[in-house]
Amino acid sequence: MRILHTADWHLGARLVERSRLDEHEKFADWLIATLRDEKIDALLLSGDVFDAANPPQDAVGLYFDFLKRLADLKTVRAVITGGNHDSASHLNAPRELLKRFDVHVFGEAGDNLVDLGDAVVLATPFLRERDLRQARAGETMGEVHAQVRGAIHQHYNGRLESCRTLAKKRPVIAMGHLTVLGATTCDSERDIHIGNLGAVGADVFTGFDYVALGHLHRPQRVAGQENVRYSGSPIPLSFSEAADAKSVVVLDTQDMKIESLALPLSRVLTRVKASRAQLAEDLAAVPAQSWAEVTVQIDAPEADLDRQVREAAGGRFEVLKVLAGLPASQAAAWQHAGPALNELQPREVFAELLRERALEPVELTPVFDELLALHEARATA
Incomplete structure (x- = not known):
C-alpha cells in the first residue's frame, strides 16, 4: 500500500x-x-x-x-x-x-x-x-x-x-x-x-x-x-x-x-534586505512576479520609505511589506518599526497592552489565557 x-x-x-x-x-x-x-x-x-x-x-x-x-x-x-x-x-x-x-x-x-x-x-x-x-x-x-x-x-x-x-x-x-x-x-x-x-x-x-x-x-x-x-x-x-x-x-x-x-512552486515569496544607498540595485535581484517583504537598512526613520520602495520595484514584483532596518537606538523609539496589528497573535497584543499600561503580567496573563482558550474552544466547536 x-x-x-x-x-x-x-x-x-x-x-x-x-x-x-x-x-x-x-x-x-x-x-x-x-x-x-x-x-x-x-x-x-x-x-x-x-x-x-x-x-x-x-x-x-x-x-x-x-x-x-x-x-x-x-x-x-x-x-x-x-x-x-x-x-x-x-x-x-x-x-x-x-x-x-x-x-x-x-x-x-x-x-x-x-x-x-x-x-x-x-x-x-x-x-x-x-x-x-x-x-x-x-x-x-x-x-x-x-x-x-x-x-x-x-x-x-x-x-x-x-x-x-x-x-x-x-x-x-x-x-x-x-x-x-x-x-x-x-x-x-x-x-x-x-x-x-x-x-x-x-x-x-x-x-x-x-x-x-x-x-x-x-x-x-x-x-x-x-x-x-x-x-x-x-x-x-x-x-x-x-x-x-x-x-x-x-x-x-x-x-x-x-x-x-x-511540490511545484506556484508563487515565489521573497525576503530581501536592501541598503538605502543602493535600493534599486538591491531590488533588481528580486524575482519578477513575486511577492516580496523588503527590509531597508537606514540610519534614521523616513516617512516615505514605503513609497520609495514601491517605486524602486517598478511594478516588476509586488511589495507586500516594507520594514525599516534601523540601528537599535533608533528602532526602540520608532513605533512603526514593529509589526502591524494584524500580524500579531492575540497574546502578543495583550502583552503589548500590559507594557503600554505598565500593568503587572503575572496575575493578568493566566486570566487572559484562560479566556482566550474558552473563546477558541467555542469558535472551533
Missing part, C-alpha cells in the same frame, strides 16, 4: 490581505494528478484543512471540489483530521456522506481507528484542552503542564494496543496535530495550547510504525526519526517560509520506505 501524507492546507488563508486561492487550486490539481500517477492507495490529511473555523465559501467550495475529484479516482481512500484552526462541527457535518466514498473525517477526539486494508490508522485530530483535562481552582501552571502532556501521552499509548490487536502484523500509523519537541517552527503557526503546554517528546509515539504529523509548516523529520514526520504546508503561509522547499510524504507499507515528493 502506498500512502500520501499531507497537512496544513489552510484553505482560505490570506497573506497581507492577498488571497491564496489560486495557489491552493494549483496544489489541488497537482495532488489529484500525483495520487493517480504515483498509484497512491490512501491519503492522510493531518489537520488545519481550513485557515479559520468559519472559512470563506470559495475555500469550502475548493475542499468539496477536491473530495469529488478524489472520489472520481475510485482508487484512493482518505483519512482527514481536524487541526487547531478547524471547526470540529464544520468538518464533521458531512462525514456520514463522505464515508460512502471512503473518506473518513474526524473533527474531534475519540478512538478513531481506520482499517485501510494494509495498515491501521489512529486518526487523532487536534486535542483541545477540554479533551485532555478538567480545570481545577488553584492549580499551578506546572500542574497544568504535566496534565496536558500526560494526557496526550495516554491518548496515544492507551490506544496502541487496540491498534495492534486490529492490525495484527500490519503496520500501525498514528496521525496527530500538535507540537513535538525538537522540531523547527516558523512565525505563521499559532500556539496550539496556552503557553505551548501541549508540546511533547517524540517518545509519545513509541510503538507506531509511522507518525503523520500536522501543525508545523516546515517539512521535517522529528528528533532524527525517519518515521516521525511533519509533511509541512503545501504553500508558504508567511515570509518566514519563503526559503522552504514544500513537499508531501509518501510511505510504502510493503517495505516501510519513506520518501518526499517535492
Whole structure:
C-alpha cells in the first residue's frame, strides 16, 4: 500500500490581505494528478484543512471540489483530521456522506481507528484542552503542564494496543496535530495550547510504525526519526517560509520506505534586505512576479520609505511589506518599526497592552489565557 501524507492546507488563508486561492487550486490539481500517477492507495490529511473555523465559501467550495475529484479516482481512500484552526462541527457535518466514498473525517477526539486494508490508522485530530483535562481552582501552571502532556501521552499509548490487536502484523500509523519537541517552527503557526503546554517528546509515539504529523509548516523529520514526520504546508503561509522547499510524504507499507515528493512552486515569496544607498540595485535581484517583504537598512526613520520602495520595484514584483532596518537606538523609539496589528497573535497584543499600561503580567496573563482558550474552544466547536 502506498500512502500520501499531507497537512496544513489552510484553505482560505490570506497573506497581507492577498488571497491564496489560486495557489491552493494549483496544489489541488497537482495532488489529484500525483495520487493517480504515483498509484497512491490512501491519503492522510493531518489537520488545519481550513485557515479559520468559519472559512470563506470559495475555500469550502475548493475542499468539496477536491473530495469529488478524489472520489472520481475510485482508487484512493482518505483519512482527514481536524487541526487547531478547524471547526470540529464544520468538518464533521458531512462525514456520514463522505464515508460512502471512503473518506473518513474526524473533527474531534475519540478512538478513531481506520482499517485501510494494509495498515491501521489512529486518526487523532487536534486535542483541545477540554479533551485532555478538567480545570481545577488553584492549580499551578506546572500542574497544568504535566496534565496536558500526560494526557496526550495516554491518548496515544492507551490506544496502541487496540491498534495492534486490529492490525495484527500490519503496520500501525498514528496521525496527530500538535507540537513535538525538537522540531523547527516558523512565525505563521499559532500556539496550539496556552503557553505551548501541549508540546511533547517524540517518545509519545513509541510503538507506531509511522507518525503523520500536522501543525508545523516546515517539512521535517522529528528528533532524527525517519518515521516521525511533519509533511509541512503545501504553500508558504508567511515570509518566514519563503526559503522552504514544500513537499508531501509518501510511505510504502510493503517495505516501510519513506520518501518526499517535492511540490511545484506556484508563487515565489521573497525576503530581501536592501541598503538605502543602493535600493534599486538591491531590488533588481528580486524575482519578477513575486511577492516580496523588503527590509531597508537606514540610519534614521523616513516617512516615505514605503513609497520609495514601491517605486524602486517598478511594478516588476509586488511589495507586500516594507520594514525599516534601523540601528537599535533608533528602532526602540520608532513605533512603526514593529509589526502591524494584524500580524500579531492575540497574546502578543495583550502583552503589548500590559507594557503600554505598565500593568503587572503575572496575575493578568493566566486570566487572559484562560479566556482566550474558552473563546477558541467555542469558535472551533
